[in-house]
Amino acid sequence: MEKLKVEGGHRLRGTVRISGAKNSAVALIPAAILADSTVTIEGLPNISDVHTLCGLLEEIGGTVSLDEDTVTIDPSKMVSMPLPNGKVKKLRASYYLMGAMLGRFKQAVIGLPGGCHLGPRPIDQHIKGFEALGATVTNEQGAIYLRADELVGARIYLDVVSVGATINIMLAAVRAKGQTIIENAAKEPEIIDVATILTSMGAKIKGAGTDIIRIDGVDHLHGCRHTIIPDRIEAGTYMIMAVAQGEEVLIDNVIPHHLESLIAKLREMGANIKIMDDQVLITRVPELKMVDIKTLVYPGFPTDLQQPFTSLLTNAIGTGLVTDTIYGARFKHIDELRRMNANVKVEGRSAIITGPVRLQGAKVKASDLRAGAALVAAGLMADGITEITGLEHIDRGYEDLVDKLTNLGAVIWRENMTETEINNFQNS
Ligand SMILES: CC(=O)N[C@H]1[C@@H](OP(=O)(O)OP(=O)(O)OC[C@H]2O[C@@H](n3ccc(=O)[nH]c3=O)[C@H](O)[C@@H]2O)O[C@H](CO)[C@@H](O)[C@@H]1O
Ligand SMILES: C=C(OP(=O)(O)O)C(=O)O
Numbered sequence: 527m528e529k530l531k532v533e534g535g536h537r538l539r540g541t542v543r544i545s546g547a548k549n550s551a552v553a554l555i556p557a558a559i560l561a562d563s564t565v566t567i568e569g570l571p572n573i574s575d576v577h578t579l580c581g582l583l584e585e586i587g588g589t590v591s592l593d594e595d596t597v598t599i600d601p602s603k604m605v606s607m608p609l610p611n612g613k614v615k616k617l618r619a620s621y622y623l624m625g626a627m628l629g630r631f632k633q634a635v636i637g638l639p640g641g642c643h644l645g646p647r648p649i650d651q652h653i654k655g656f657e658a659l660g661a662t663v664t665n666e667q668g669a670i671y672l673r674a675d676e677l678v679g680a681r682i683y684l685d686v687v688s689v690g691a692t693i694n695i696m697l698a699a700v701r702a703k704g705q706t707i708i709e710n711a712a713k714e715p716e717i718i719d720v721a722t723i724l725t726s727m728g729a730k731i732k733g734a735g736t737d738i739i740r741i742d743g744v745d746h747l748h749g750c751r752h753t754i755i756p757d758r759i760e761a762g763t764y765m766i767m768a769v770a771q772g773e774e775v776l777i778d779n780v781i782p783h784h785l786e787s788l789i790a791k792l793r794e795m796g797a798n799i800k801i802m803d804d805q806v807l808i809t810r811v812p813e814l815k816m817v818d819i820k821t822l823v824y825p826g827f828p829t830d831l832q833q834p835f836t837s838l839l840t841n842a843i844g845t846g847l848v849t850d851t852i853y854g855a856r857f858k859h860i861d862e863l864r865r866m867n868a869n870v871k872v873e874g875r876s877a878i879i880t881g882p883v884r885l886q887g888a889k890v891k892a893s894d895l896r897a898g899a900a901l902v903a904a905g906l907m908a909d910g911i912t913e914i915t916g917l918e919h920i921d922r923g924y925e926d927l928v929d930k931l932t933n934l935g936a937v938i939w940r941e942n943m944t945e946t947e948i949n950n951f952q953n954s
Contacts, residue, residue, distance in 0.1 A: 532905030816844030
């Protein structure tokens with residue numbers, strides 16, 4: 527087991543290239559199940575979620591070849607093998623195997639998904655969608671059993687705007703008979719990316735990226751080649767780090783339009799941001815003003831950036847309110863930031879932050895992926911050395927974090943944990 531060490535206080539300079547989007551990748555890979563010939567996906571991030579999903583596709587008989595950032599998946603010999611346990615529990619996105627396998631095989635047995643612990647993460651809207659398409663869905667000892675004689679298009683109104691449910695219903699509905707209409711659909715860019723690959727495979731989808739998606743089912747889908755969109759959350763994380771600790775940082779391979787809510791908030795704080803076609807340049811400013819943020823569904827402020835943004839706010843002047851309307855309990859990073867001298871308290875769905883403070887290096891634990899990113903950002907800003915455990919979370923979503931930050935001039939490295947540290951970590 528490894529820990530991450532960050533020596534704070536070094537200014538960041540240079541260019542960081544953003545990888546493909548994790549939350550697209552984890553849906554594009556299962557989407558390949560629906561094709562009858564080879565699907566190639568280019569620009570994938572080298573993160574553990576991608577490796578885990580490729581392994582799951584092999585478990586059901588897929589031939590998967592992952593070469594740097596390109597995966598080639600031959601789904602022709604796949605079978606509907608039950609996947610109740612094991613790798614399924616390592617990530618959230620294993621829920622997409624439900625929609626894709628239901629669409630292709632009309633049956634699936636998939637364990638309940640894992641992923642970040644952000645408070646309750648129900649999948650009732652996914653199940654409501656599958657049932658509306660004609661599937662019988664039961665939960666037997668922690669695994670979801672899905673069966674359908676046939677899938678028939680339906681009108682499905684989502685009670686909660688859900689990224690996962692929108693994509694999962696699309697995956698099943700592309701192979702249903704007739705038309706499916708998803709109302710109150712999520713509008714995140716990753717949904718458009720998934721609709722794009724499905725369309726390249728022969729699916730008929732209109733309205734992805736709006737809150738009404740219309741899908742006309744087809745009898746079969748063929749292979750295709752697709753290039754993934756850049757990761758807006760990884761890009762946002764580096765933008766936050768650049769505002770916190772940068773001299774001059776160029777973020778390359780980004781779609782700035784996907785990050786308008788973050789850019790608006792950073793500018794409100796006084797940050798100096800220049801937007802280009804697929805790049806963002808951030809240069810140092812003497813001080814930062816405090817702001818309030820409220821996470822919302824896209825195009826609102828993303829909940830996945832709330833945690834790293836909180837670290838940045840510790841260095842802003844004034845008192846601010848961070849409210850997470852998507853995951854009201856996504857505040858496990860706050861206790862750790864407090865260990866680093868942050869002046870933050872949590873009340874219900876909100877955190878109240880007063881700054882600026884000088885953060886102090888400390889031993890902290892990443893409870894989830896973006897908590898990890900928040901602690902790295904805090905470590906870059908802090909005096910002394912910050913030691914971060916829980917790297918398995920960070921590795922789920924950030925390709926080459928250490929190399930990318932080292933190239934920018936940060937002093938950051940991985941170290942093996944001692945046996946005592948591993949025991950303490952496992953008991954904490
Ligand atoms: C793999 C992936 O893409 N993960 C992202 C996805 O997660 P995920 O797909 O799990 O998130 P959702 O958009 O589904 O969740 C949004 C809200 O709806 C609730 N809900 C969701 C489904 C459901 O059936 N019932 C229900 O009540 C959730 O508890 C949450 O409060 O979107 C989240 C919100 O942008 C991001 O934080 C995650 O990074
Ligand atoms: C919450 C996240 O991931 P997941 O849904 O995969 O747990 C995230 O990417 O911040």
